[in-house]
Amino acid sequence: MLRSFVDRRLTGLLAAAILLAVAGLSEPAAAASQSFEQWLAGVRTEARARGVSDRIFDAAFDGVQPIPRVIELDRNQPEFRLKFDEYLGKVVTAGRIATARRLMAEHAALLDEVSAKYKVQKRFIVALWGIESDFGRITGGFPVVAALATLAFDGRRGAFFRKELLLALDILQQGHIAPADMKGSWAGAMGQNQFMPSSFHAFAVDHNGDGHKDIWGSLPDVFASIARYLARSGWNDDITWGREVELPKGFDGKLVGLETKKPLSAWQSLGVRKAGGGDLPGRDLRAAVVEVTQRNAGPRHFVAYENFEVILKWNRSTYFAIAVGTLADALDAR
Known part of the structure; x- marks a missing residue:
């Protein structure tokens, strides 16, 4: 798969930085050749062609303009890299371990059910949940459509973010969440497991059967979506990380x-x-x-081990993968 902004969303920012680095080559800024309204008309045409209604499109883009803060965060990510001891000290704290233990016990029945279905140890589900969003507490306050539109229009990685924007509109068209409630990080990562729209389409699950893949508010869907991501990425529940x-x-x-x-x-x-x-x-x-x-x-x-490389598919950061493993180890009852 958002204290000060860096402290609150340290992992999310690192994940976004890695994601952006692999997203593609820079492109000329769209703003240099057309207005946002002209650009948006093209997005509407493309969205219509894939079945997004004008009603959903208008609701999603109601009042939307490029968000300067999103561009600032994209342009001014920290130039230095935290060393591992500094990173781990912020991400795997005694408080987070204690919270993870409490929540794993509180949701034991649901986690056991999801773990058995997808063959992913529940301690890894909880570890990813905790590191990505502090167990759903910090999921990002940016409107996802506006953030993705800002980055797509800006053009540095326009093709990548335009694709994610259209996939986000598909999610709205399918009725999984209302446009006003689709919130996430400045780079468009959403929900308690911080999925980009493309990951949502590939891995999100309606585990509670209510007709919505709700990674924002439904713990059954959150846990199952995390587990399905790992399972489909090659997880082996017979070994650790x-x-x-x-x-x-x-x-x-x-x-x-x-x-x-x-x-x-x-x-x-x-x-x-x-x-x-x-x-x-x-x-x-x-x-x-x-x-x-x-x-x-x-x-x-x-x-x-091989599961370490599965975690890297979630986030191509060695620090992140070791942190997930470290937190999961702290939850191992053996």
Whole structure:
């Protein structure tokens, strides 16, 4: 899959930055060649062709103009990158762990049901929910259609955001949410699991059977949509995500990275050990060794299993994937 703005939406901003970086090459700004009203007329024509009614279109764009704050956030993302220790300290806090434990117990029956259906451990569902939106508390206050229209009209990544805008209009046409209630991040990520419209169409679920895929207000739909995303992305509920390890002195740095995968027994023979010095697990899972840098200490290393790479499909950030795993580990009852 929004304190100060950075603190409240740290993860969402990092996710948006990564998403924007892979969205496509820059395009000439649309504003240089046409007015917003002219541009919007073209969007209306395209929306009509895919079945979006004028009634829905007019409701979605009622009073909409480009939002300067969205452009500011897009243009002025922080130039520095947080180091891993700083990031983890903000994202996986003692308070968030305590809340996650309480909510996992409170919603145990529903989570058990979703977990069994999609074969995804419930602790990972809760971890993603917690990190993406602080368990639904912070989902973003921007009108999604206006934010996406702003970014599409701006043109730097116009084709990508125009596609997401049209997909958002499809969601409205299908009646999953009212136009006034479609709120999200400045980059268009929506709901308690922060799906872009394209992810909504691919993975959102009407788990409670009320006819709406409501990732904004329905926990059954939120949990099932998270689980379906992971399941369809290759999740294996028979394993975890990875674990922290220590590397021996003189370890070949060329072996660090997702490109090199070996059975745990092979890493063991190369001197890799659990954090604290114990032997690696006896189960011979294939894994890569990944590294993260810290501002206040040396690098940390982790063996990453196949589920780690599934989390990366959600958000292409090693920090994010390790944070999700770390929070999920804190919820492991074993």
